[in-house]
Amino acid sequence: MSRTDIATLGEFGLIERLTKDIQPQNSSTLRGVGDDCAVLHYPDREVLVTTDLLLEGIHFDLTYVPLRHLGYKAVMVNLSDICAMNGTPRQITVSLGLSRKFSVEAVEELYDGMRLACKRCGVDIVGGDTVSSLTGLTISITAIGEARREDIVYRSGAHPTDLICVSGNLGAAYMGLQLLEREKTVLHSTDGVQPDFAGKEYILERQLKPEARLDIVRTLAEAGIRPTAMMDISDGLSSELLHICKQSGCGCRIYEDRIPIDYETAVMAEELDMNVITCALNGGEDYELLFTIPLGDYDKVEALDADIHLIGHVTAPELGTLLVTRDGAEIALRAQGFTAFSEE
Amino acid sequence: MSRTDIATLGEFGLIERLTKDIQPQNSSTLRGVGDDCAVLHYPDREVLVTTDLLLEGIHFDLTYVPLRHLGYKAVMVNLSDICAMNGTPRQITVSLGLSRKFSVEAVEELYDGMRLACKRCGVDIVGGDTVSSLTGLTISITAIGEARREDIVYRSGAHPTDLICVSGNLGAAYMGLQLLEREKTVLHSTDGVQPDFAGKEYILERQLKPEARLDIVRTLAEAGIRPTAMMDISDGLSSELLHICKQSGCGCRIYEDRIPIDYETAVMAEELDMNVITCALNGGEDYELLFTIPLGDYDKVEALDADIHLIGHVTAPELGTLLVTRDGAEIALRAQGFTAFSEE
Numbered sequence: 001m002s003r004t005d006i007a008t009l010g011e012f013g014l015i016e017r018l019t020k021d022i023q024p025q026n027s028s029t030l031r032g033v034g035d036d037c038a039v040l041h042y043p044d045r046e047v048l049v050t051t052d053l054l055l056e057g058i059h060f061d062l063t064y065v066p067l068r069h070l071g072y073k074a075v076m077v078n079l080s081d082i083c084a085m086n087g088t089p090r091q092i093t094v095s096l097g098l099s100r101k102f103s104v105e106a107v108e109e110l111y112d113g114m115r116l117a118c119k120r121c122g123v124d125i126v127g128g129d130t131v132s133s134l135t136g137l138t139i140s141i142t143a144i145g146e147a148r149r150e151d152i153v154y155r156s157g158a159h160p161t162d163l164i165c166v167s168g169n170l171g172a173a174y175m176g177l178q179l180l181e182r183e184k185t186v187l188h189s190t191d192g193v194q195p196d197f198a199g200k201e202y203i204l205e206r207q208l209k210p211e212a213r214l215d216i217v218r219t220l221a222e223a224g225i226r227p228t229a230m231m232d233i234s235d236g237l238s239s240e241l242l243h244i245c246k247q248s249g250c251g252c253r254i255y256e257d258r259i260p261i262d263y264e265t266a267v268m269a270e271e272l273d274m275n276v277i278t279c280a281l282n283g284g285e286d287y288e289l290l291f292t293i294p295l296g297d298y299d300k301v302e303a304l305d306a307d308i309h310l311i312g313h314v315t316a317p318e319l320g321t322l323l324v325t326r327d328g329a330e331i332a333l334r335a336q337g338f339t340a341f342s343e344e
Numbered sequence: 345m346s347r348t349d350i351a352t353l354g355e356f357g358l359i360e361r362l363t364k365d366i367q368p369q370n371s372s373t374l375r376g377v378g379d380d381c382a383v384l385h386y387p388d389r390e391v392l393v394t395t396d397l398l399l400e401g402i403h404f405d406l407t408y409v410p411l412r413h414l415g416y417k418a419v420m421v422n423l424s425d426i427c428a429m430n431g432t433p434r435q436i437t438v439s440l441g442l443s444r445k446f447s448v449e450a451v452e453e454l455y456d457g458m459r460l461a462c463k464r465c466g467v468d469i470v471g472g473d474t475v476s477s478l479t480g481l482t483i484s485i486t487a488i489g490e491a492r493r494e495d496i497v498y499r500s501g502a503h504p505t506d507l508i509c510v511s512g513n514l515g516a517a518y519m520g521l522q523l524l525e526r527e528k529t530v531l532h533s534t535d536g537v538q539p540d541f542a543g544k545e546y547i548l549e550r551q552l553k554p555e556a557r558l559d560i561v562r563t564l565a566e567a568g569i570r571p572t573a574m575m576d577i578s579d580g581l582s583s584e585l586l587h588i589c590k591q592s593g594c595g596c597r598i599y600e601d602r603i604p605i606d607y608e609t610a611v612m613a614e615e616l617d618m619n620v621i622t623c624a625l626n627g628g629e630d631y632e633l634l635f636t637i638p639l640g641d642y643d644k645v646e647a648l649d650a651d652i653h654l655i656g657h658v659t660a661p662e663l664g665t666l667l668v669t670r671d672g673a674e675i676a677l678r679a680q681g682f683t684a685f686s687e688e
Binding site (some may be wrong): 031131 | 362375381382383385387388392393394395397398399421426428431439440441445472475477478479480482484486488489498500574576591
C-alpha cells in the first residue's frame with residue numbers, strides 16, 4: 001500500500017482531497033465545506049448541537065481499532081446525542097489533529113468510515129479543521145440536528161409512574177472491549193498466533209461499530225409515543241439513569257431480570273469471570289437509548305414490534321434509585337461508568 | 345495558590361463548576377449546557393457554523409501564553425470566522441482535553457478568558473466536552489452565528505474593479521510572537537533577568553489577545569456597504585487574498601505602500617532584521633477582516649471614520665495576483681503563511 005506524507009499535500013491539499021466528493025444531501029445545508037463557515041437553514045425547526053472530543057490513548061487504541069471503524073464510531077456517537085434529544089441529525093463538522101505517523105491514505109481510511117456513517121444516517125459533512133499534532137490522533141466532531149420544539153425530549157421530563165425503557169441490549173460493547181484488550185498482545189505478535197474471535201463477532205461489532213438509534217426515534221414518532229425523558233447510554237445504564245432521576249427530581253426502580261443482555265455478552269462475561277449485570281449496568285458505549293414514557297403508553301409500546309424493553313419505572317424521589325435483583329433484594333444504583341478523569 | 349486535582353471533582357463535577365454561572369444572553373439560545381444537546385432557535389436567520397482545533401505545542405506554547413489569554417484567543421479566532429461571513433456570533437461549544445498537569449484552578453483560568461471573550465461579543469457557551477488527555481492541552485471550539493441570507497458574504501463573490509480593503513493593521517501579531525519566542529528563555533530563567541517588553545505592549549497584545557472585528561461588520565452594515573467577498577486573516581494577507589481570488593476566479597493588485605502597519609510592528613521588524621512587508625503579508629494571526637467592495641462604494645468607505653484601509657483592487661484573472669512595490673515593481677503573491685503541516 002502506498003504511503004503519502006501529509007506534508008506533501010499540505011493542510012489545504014489534504015482537506016481538498018478528503019472533501020472533494022462531498023455532495024450535501026439535506027435541504028438545510030446551504031453551504032458546506034470551503035468557506036469560513038458552513039451555512040445552514042432551519043426556519044421551521046429548533047437546532048440541536050452536540051460535540052465530542054476523542055483522544056488517542058484515552059478513547060481509542062489504534063493497536064486494535066481499524067481507522068475506518070474509528071471514523072464510523074466517532075460520527076455515530078455524536079449522532080446518538082442528537083437521537084437522545086428525539087431529533088434528526090443533519091450535519092457534522094470534523095476536526096482532526098494528525099501526527100506524522102498518519103499518511104494521507106490512513107486519514108482517507110478514517111474519513112471513509114466517517115462518510116459511511118454519514119451516508120447511513122443522511123448526514124452532511126459541512127466543515128472542520130485539520131491540523132498537525134505532536135502526539136497521535138485527535139478527533140473533534142460537532143453534530144447538528146433538528147427537531148420540532150414540541151418533540152424535543154430533555155433529561156428532566158420524567159415523572160413518577162413513567163415506564164423506563166431501553167433499546168437493544170446492554171453490556172455488549174464493554175464485553176467487546178474486554179475481548180479486544182485480552183487479544184491485544186496476540187494481535188500484534190509475530191509468531192503467527194491469530195486472535196480467536198469466533199462466536200464473538202457481535203460483541204466486537206458492538207464495540208467497534210455502534211449505531212445511533214435513529215430507527216427507534218422514528219418508530220416512537222410513528223407510534224405517537226413521545227418519551228418524557230431520554231438519554232443515550234454512553235457511560236452506562238446506571239450513570240445515565242441517575243442523570244435522568246437527578247434532573248427530573250425523581251427516583252426509579254429497575255429490575256435485574258428485565259435488563260436486556262445478548263447471549264454473546266453473557267458468554268463472554270462468564271469466560272472472563274465477570275458479573276454480567278454489572279457489565280450491563282456500568283459498561284458503557286452501547287449507544288442505546290434510555291427513555292421514559294407515560295404509563296398510559298404501555299399498550300402502545302407493547303404493541304410495537306420494536307427493539308425496545310421495559311426495565312422498570314420512575315418513582316417519587318424519596319423512594320431512591322434502586323435495582324431490584326432476581327431474588328428481590330434492592331440495591332442502590334451507583335454511577336461506576338466510564339468517566340474519563342476518575343479512570344486516570 | 346491552591347491546587348485542586350481534576351480527579352477529585354471528576355468530569356461531571358468539573359463541568360458543573362465551570363458552567364454553573366453561565367446565563368444565556370441570546371434569545372436564540374433555548375437550552376445551553378446540561379443535556380445531550382444544546383437547543384437553538386433560528387427561525388428568521390441562516391445559521392453559520394465554524395470550528396477550530398488548537399493543540400498545545402502546535403498552536404500555542406504555555407511557557408509564555410497565560411491560560412486566560414489562551415482561552416480568550418481560542419474563542420475570538422472562532423468568532424472571527426463568523427464575522428468573516430458578515431454574521432453575528434451567538435453561541436459556542438467548548439471541548440477540552442486536559443492532562444494531569446492542569447489543576448481545576450488552571451482550567452478555571454482558561455475558562456475565565458473564554459467567558460470574557462464571550463461576554464464582550466454577546467456569545468453564550470452552550471455545551472462542550474471535557475476529557476482527560478495524555479499529552480497536554482487540546483481545545484476544540486465550535487462557534488455558531490447568524491446572518492440574513494442576503495447579508496452573507498462568501499469568498500467567491502469578488503469581481504474585477506472591486507476595491508480590496510483590510511481592517512486594522514497587519515503583521516503585529518506575528519511580531520508579538522517573534523518577541524515572545526525571543527524572550528522565552530529569559531521568561532523562565534532563575535537569575536532574575538526580566539524580559540524587556542517596554543514599548544512593545546501593542547504587538548504583544550495583538551499576539552496574545554486578538555479581537556474578532558464585530559465592530560467592522562456592524563460599521564459596514566450601518567453604512568449600507570455589503571462586501572462582495574470576505575475572509576478573516578488567520579494565515580496571512582497573501583494566503584487569504586489568494587483564496588478569495590481563486591474562489592472568485594479573479595486576479596488582484598495590492599500596493600505595498602497601502603498595507604497598514606503599526607509603528608511597533610515596524611520597529612520590531614527592524615530590530616529583528618526582518619522585512620516588515622513580508623511579515624505583514626505572511627505573518628498571520630492578525631484576525632483582521634480582508635474584504636472586497638464594489639468600486640461604487642468608494643465614497644461610502646472613505647466617508648467612514650473607521651479602521652478600514654483600501655490596499656488595492658480586484659482584476660481579471662489573467663492579470664495575475666500581484667503586489668506592486670513602492671518602486672513600482674510587480675511581484676506575484678505567494679501563500680507562505682502559517683500552514684500547520686508544511687511547517688512541521
